[in-house]
Amino acid sequence: MKDAIIIDNYIGGQWKPPANRERLESINPANKREVMGYVANSTDFELNEAVYAAETARLLWRKKTGAERGQLLVRTAELLESRLDEIGETMCREMGKTFAEARGETARGAAILRYYAGEGMRKIGDVIPSSDAEAFLFTTRVPLGVIGVISPWNFPVAIPIWKMAPALIYGNTVVWKPAVETAVTAAAVMQCFHDAGFPLGAVNMIVGSGAVVGNGMANHPGIHGITFTGSNSVGKQVGQAALARGAKYQLEMGGKNPIIIAGDADLDLAVDAVISGGLRSTGQKCTATSRVIVERSIYELFKTKLLEKVATLKVGNGMDPSVWLGPCANEKQLETVLRYIQKGKEEGAVLLYGGTQPEDSDLSDGFYITPAVFDRVESRMSIAQEEIFGPVLALIEARDFEDAITLANDTSYGLSASIYTKNIGNVLSFVQNMEAGLIRVNAETAGVELQAPFGGMKQSSSHSREQGQAAIEFFTSVKTVFIKP
């Protein structure tokens, strides 16, 4: 067990304790007796200070060239890369995903920083033929101002970086509120920005509860744009608060992502995709597979193959390299998963495998659960409609391919969807008819590429897109310029 550390706020280039000196605990979900950090329980006082610092820094920051801003992002990427093991271990111990996944996510954070460093050198406008022969008509883009970033605990490095890196490269300054759950990891990321030498106040971090600091950000008149990833209920509150005061907002929320296994699919590959997409990170991804829609002709065979493989997955502490599935990130999340497992049974689904807390006494102090596979799930059931955010797979039988698409669309969410098939007709029909922002063919539902747009349809997002060049749409305003000599 390592000593717990103290996590302060980062404001105007300095680490500062909260004025009230109050702390919240961040604990290790693999061993609830291990406190990872005592983290600031900040209030509006610190938030105001950070917004003031970001506002003060913004004129200087926007005057820098894209290349200058990009150099600082590259330096941050280098620092993150030099600390992959340290940050990966912190993440694994703070939120439970395996060390390999946590280290991989940290490397992904560095790749995102490098990508956006390059964006600083790319075009920000178009020349448009004017109806006046003497005039010069073009567009350019300007930063929004101060951006509020509210991030969740499930990707504590990649998500805040895919929000902060584009915000910064396009000339905005940032106030970041990470989830308390992963504030120790967040501080390690913030330290990389600090060590890279960003101007004072360009990036700030306030640690505190969502109800106080997050809500304060959504309502703060000094924050011009707010980007959020998390639950639907909180996302909608954030969006409404921003809208009410005329600020720009971007929400990335839940998913209930389907995978269709067509009758002609390669079943071994499909089983691997369901396991990886549904159970990695203990199912705690907004892109996780949760509905497995299988054509009747191969349903029983697929089920047998899936169960065989799920039974081999080792649950345990993510720092153990032989472990495949870490604990749920916190007690609330474990309770949610257990509640849905109970509900699934009550509503008539058949629990074929898992869904219980392991009996192993070594695991009794962690928020562990064995991966659950439900059979005979019907679309009306809660486990087929609501985001569980845990290692729970719901098998749904489809009469035929058309029925599979109808079932896949029978949800209020529309983030990610995938299909396994060899039939080009099925592929085209899926691409055309599936209501989701991310469509994946012969690949798992999770797996976001940093250079491509990412976001959902229906209730999964505010219909905006993050990542890749799509990010410029949120983090800048377009100016149309007409010049006549």
Ligand SMILES: NC(=O)C1=CN([C@@H]2O[C@H](COP(=O)(O)OP(=O)(O)OC[C@H]3O[C@@H](n4cnc5c(N)ncnc54)[C@H](OP(=O)(O)O)[C@@H]3O)[C@@H](O)[C@H]2O)C=CC1
């Ligand atoms: N789309 C996704 O990737 C994610 C989806 N979820 C879904 O949400 C469920 C609950 O997880 P949870 O962590 O509670 O998600 P939340 O939506 O509560 O948390 C996401 C972020 O929002 C902050 N927040 C909480 N309340 C407010 C508020 N009133 N105003 C502004 N910000 C706020 C949180 O702060 P803090 O936690 O520090 O209080 C955190 O930083 C999960 O079971 C899952 O279904 C969760 C995480 C990510």
Ligand SMILES: O=C(O)CCC(=O)C(=O)O
């Ligand atoms: O699948 C991924 O890599 C990203 C998932 C994600 O954005 C999320 O869970 O919030």
